[in-house]
Amino acid sequence: MPRNRFFRPLLAGLVAATVTVAGLPSVGAAPSRPTYTNPLMSDVAQAFSDAGLIRAKDGAWYAYATNTSLTRENAQNGGPAHLIPVVRSTDLVHWTFLGDAFSEANHPQWAGWPQKGYWAPDVRYVDGEYYMYYSAPGSTSLDAAIGLATAPTPAGPWTDVGHPVVNFVKDSEVMEIDPMMFIDSDGTKYLYYGSFRKGGIHVVRLTADGRNTAGESTQVVSGERGEGTWVQKRGPWYYLFYSGYGCCMGSDGGGGYPLLAGRSTSPTGPFVDENGRSLTSNQPGGSIVNSFNGNSLDATGHNAITVDRSGQEWNLVNSDIRADHSWGGRPQSMDRLDWVGGWPTVRAGQWTSDTPQPAADAAWTVGSSFDSSDLAGWRAVAGEWTGNDGYAASTSPSALLVSQKSGTADYRVEADLRTSSGPAGLVFGYRSARNYAVAWLDPQRGVLRVDQRVGGKVVSTTERPLYQGFRYDTWHSVTVEVRNGRAAVQVAPSIGDNPLGEIDVQLAPGLTGPAQLGLTGTAQGDNLAMNKLYQPVTHKIADPQVGKLLPGYSDEFTGQDTGWQWTGPNQGQVANGQLNWDTQATNLSTDATVALRDAPDGDFTVETKLTLPFASTTGNGRAGLIAWTSRTNSLQLAPTRTNAVQQAFLWPGADPSPWPEAIQLGPSADTMWLRLRHTTRDGQHLFQAATSLDGKHWQWGSYWYLPAGPLKFGLISMGGAGSTAHFDYVRTYGASS
Numbered sequence: 200m201p202r203n204r205f206f207r208p209l210l211a212g213l214v215a216a217t218v219t220v221a222g223l224p225s226v227g228a229a230p231s232r233p234t235y236t237n238p239l240m241s242d243v244a245q246a247f248s249d250a251g252l253i254r255a256k257d258g259a260w261y262a263y264a265t266n267t268s269l270t271r272e273n274a275q276n277g278g279p280a281h282l283i284p285v286v287r288s289t290d291l292v293h294w295t296f297l298g299d300a301f302s303e304a305n306h307p308q309w310a311g312w313p314q315k316g317y318w319a320p321d322v323r324y325v326d327g328e329y330y331m332y333y334s335a336p337g338s339t340s341l342d343a344a345i346g347l348a349t350a351p352t353p354a355g356p357w358t359d360v361g362h363p364v365v366n367f368v369k370d371s372e373v374m375e376i377d378p379m380m381f382i383d384s385d386g387t388k389y390l391y392y393g394s395f396r397k398g399g400i401h402v403v404r405l406t407a408d409g410r411n412t413a414g415e416s417t418q419v420v421s422g423e424r425g426e427g428t429w430v431q432k433r434g435p436w437y438y439l440f441y442s443g444y445g446c447c448m449g450s451d452g453g454g455g456y457p458l459l460a461g462r463s464t465s466p467t468g469p470f471v472d473e474n475g476r477s478l479t480s481n482q483p484g485g486s487i488v489n490s491f492n493g494n495s496l497d498a499t500g501h502n503a504i505t506v507d508r509s510g511q512e513w514n515l516v517n518s519d520i521r522a523d524h525s526w527g528g529r530p531q532s533m534d535r536l537d538w539v540g541g542w543p544t545v546r547a548g549q550w551t552s553d554t555p556q557p558a559a560d561a562a563w564t565v566g567s568s569f570d571s572s573d574l575a576g577w578r579a580v581a582g583e584w585t586g587n588d589g590y591a592a593s594t595s596p597s598a599l600l601v602s603q604k605s606g607t608a609d610y611r612v613e614a615d616l617r618t619s620s621g622p623a624g625l626v627f628g629y630r631s632a633r634n635y636a637v638a639w640l641d642p643q644r645g646v647l648r649v650d651q652r653v654g655g656k657v658v659s660t661t662e663r664p665l666y667q668g669f670r671y672d673t674w675h676s677v678t679v680e681v682r683n684g685r686a687a688v689q690v691a692p693s694i695g696d697n698p699l700g701e702i703d704v705q706l707a708p709g710l711t712g713p714a715q716l717g718l719t720g721t722a723q724g725d726n727l728a729m730n731k732l733y734q735p736v737t738h739k740i741a742d743p744q745v746g747k748l749l750p751g752y753s754d755e756f757t758g759q760d761t762g763w764q765w766t767g768p769n770q771g772q773v774a775n776g777q778l779n780w781d782t783q784a785t786n787l788s789t790d791a792t793v794a795l796r797d798a799p800d801g802d803f804t805v806e807t808k809l810t811l812p813f814a815s816t817t818g819n820g821r822a823g824l825i826a827w828t829s830r831t832n833s834l835q836l837a838p839t840r841t842n843a844v845q846q847a848f849l850w851p852g853a854d855p856s857p858w859p860e861a862i863q864l865g866p867s868a869d870t871m872w873l874r875l876r877h878t879t880r881d882g883q884h885l886f887q888a889a890t891s892l893d894g895k896h897w898q899w900g901s902y903w904y905l906p907a908g909p910l911k912f913g914l915i916s917m918g919g920a921g922s923t924a925h926f927d928y929v930r931t932y933g934a935s936s
C-alpha cells in the first residue's frame with residue numbers, strides 16, 4: 200500500500216520509460232556472492248516498496264516498485280518521483296537501476312497526468328510478452344483502479360492497454376489495489392487484489408488475453424485484514440500470502456506488517472490456516488510466515504517469491520529501518536523461504552535477517568545462456584545445433600546436445616524451451632547416448648512428457664496433458680529436480696512462476712547419480728543450467744518455553760488479591776474463579792482503567808485465559824494482557840473487534856484504533872489463551888506475543904519494545920461497550936532453565 204506522502208503532484212523531468220540492458224553483467228557468469236546483508240540494493244534504492252519480481256527470459260531477475268523517491272538524497276532534495284522504477288540483478292544481491300516504467304510520454308491516458316502515481320506492480324511473462332498489472336489512484340489516495348501495460352522485454356518499453364482491467368467503483372467495499380496475476384494449470388487467468396476495507400481481498404477470473412475481467416469477484420480474505428497478495432501453487436495446494444497492518448505509517452517505527460498465509464485446493468478458496476481456520480470468517484485465521492523479530496528491520500511485508508538455481512526459494516519484502524523510518528524510505532529485504540510441515544516460514548521461523556547471510560545460488564555449475572555462436576562447453580551428439588541468436592537451436596527431431604561436464608548426484612536443471620514444430624526436450628541424467636532421460640514439451644500430443652532411455656531403449660514414459668491453447672512456440676521454463684533417485688519435473692511460464700504441468704517419477708537405476716544435461720528434438724533452448732540441489736530445512740526453531748510458576752505474580756481469581764493496582768475505579772468482579780470485567784467505551788488515549796501489578800525482575804512470561812464474546816462488542820472492543828511503563832508507552836495483547844471481524848493484535852502505544860501500528864497474530868476466538876514473553880535487549884524491554892486456541896498449541900508472533908524503566912503488567916477491557924471479558928487466571932512464569 201502506498202505512503203500517502205508520495206501522492207503529491209508529480210514533477211517534470213522523470214526518467215525515460217524505455218530502458219536497455221546493454222553492457223550489464225551476463226547471467227550465470229559471475230561467481231556467487233558468499234553472503235549478503237539486508238536491506239538489499241541500498242547503493243541503488245533506499246526506498247523500493249511493494250515490489251514485483253520476475254526471473255526473465257534473459258536469465259536475470261527484475262524488480263519493480265511503487266512510485267518512490269528511490270533514494271534518500273532525492274527525497275531530501277525534493278527531487279522527482281520515480282514511476283515504477285525498474286532494477287535488474289544476476290545474483291539477487293547486486294542490483295542495477297535501469298529507469299522507470301512510466302513517464303509523461305507513455306503514462307496510461309485513462310489515469311491522467313501528472314496528479315497520478317502508480318504502485319504495487321506485478322510482472323508476469325505471458326506467451327512472449329511481459330504483462331505488468333499495477334494500481335493507479337483515483338480522485339483520492341483511497342480510490343483506485345488496476346491497469347495493465349505490456350512490453351517485449353522486462354525492461355520495457357511499456358505500453359498501456361488503454362483501459363482499467365478492474366475499474367474504480369465509487370463507495371466500493373473493496374480497494375482496487377495490489378494486483379497479482381495467477382495462471383492456473385488449466386490456463387485460466389486470475390487476478391487477486393484488495394486491501395484494508397470491509398471487502399478485504401478478492402479474486403476475479405480474467406479473460407483469456409488477461410485484459411478484462413470475466414464474471415464477479417470472490418472474497419478470499421476478510422475485510423480489514425490484509426493486502427499485497429501473492430499466490431503460489433505447491434502440490435495440490437494453492438497458498439495465499441498477504442500482509443497485515445503497519446506497512447508504512449506510525450510513530451513507533453513503521454509498524455509490524457506481518458506476512459501471513461492460508462491454503463486451499465482451489466485458486467478461489469476457501470483458504471484456511473494451519474489451524475483449519477478460514478481467512479474469510481469473522482474471526483479469521485492466518486498462519487504467520489514472517490513478522491517483526493526485534494532486530495533493526497520492521498514492517499517486513501508485501502512479499503514476492505522467487506527461486507535460485509539450486510531450487511531454494513527466496514522471499515523479498517518491504518522493510519523499515521526501525522531507528523530511521525521517518526523520511527519515508529522502505530528498502531527491500533530478502534531471506535530464505537522454508538517449507539516445514541506443509542507451511543511456509545522465513546528462515547525456519549527466525550524471520551527477516553539484518554546480519555550477513557548465505558547468498559542465493561545464482562551462478563550455475565554447468566550451463567550457458569548460449570551467447571557464443573561456437574557453443575563452447577557443449578557437444579553435439581546428433582544433429583546440427585546453432586547458437587548465433589542467443590539460444591541453441593536444432594531442426595532435427597533426433598538432434599541431441601549435451602554438456603561436457605557433469606553435476607552432482609542430487610541436482611536441479613532448468614531451461615527455457617520453445618518449438619515451432621515437433622517436441623522439444625530438456626535432457627537430464629545423461630550418462631551416454633544410450634542412457635538418459637528427457638522432459639519433453641510435446642505439441643503433437645499436447646503433453647509434458649518424461650521418457651527414460653536405458654540401454655538404447657525407452658523403458659519408461661510418463662505424461663501429463665497441458666491445457667488446450669498452450670503456446671509451445673513461445674518460451675516456457677522447464678525444471679527438473681532430482682533427489683534420492685526421484686525426478687520432479689515442472690513447466691511454467693517463467694522460472695519461479697506457478698507450474699502449468701508437473702510430473703514426478705522414479706528414475707531407472709542407470710540414470711541416477713552425477714550426470715550431464717542437454718537439449719534434444721526440434722528445440723530452441725536458452726538459460727540451460729545445472730546446480731547442486733538445495734538441502735531443505737525440515738524443522739522450525741523451537742518455540743519459547745516457560746519456567747516455574749511465580750505465585751507472587753499470579754492470580755487464580757479465587758479471592759481478592761491485593762497485588763492489583765487499578766489506574767481508576769476497580770471495575771472487575773471476582774466470582775466463580777474468574778475476573779469478570781465489562782468492556783469500557785474509553786481507550787488508553789483517554790481515561791480507560793487498567794489493572795496492573797508489578798513485574799518480576801529478569802525474564803518472565805505472563806499468561807491468561809480469556810473469554811470475550813465477539814458479536815456483542817462495539818467499536819474496537821477488546822480485552823487481554825498489557826505491558827506498561829506508562830499509559831503511552833504500553834503494549835496490548837488482545838483480540839479486538841475491527842468492524843465485521845475480530846483479530847488478535849499486539850498493539851503498541853495508546854492509539855484508540857489498531858490502524859496502522861497494531862500487529863496481527865494468529866486467529867482469535869471467543870475463548871482463547873494469551874502469552875506475553877519478556878526479555879531485554881539493548882537495555883530495553885522486549886516482548887513477544889503468542890496466542891492459542893486450546894491452551895496447548897501456541898502460535899508465536901511479533902516482538903515489540905518498551906523503553907527501559909520500571910515495568911508493570913496486567914489486564915485491559917476497553918475500546919467499546921457491550922460485552923464482558925472473563926479472565927480465568929493470570930499466571931506468571933520465570934525464565935525457562
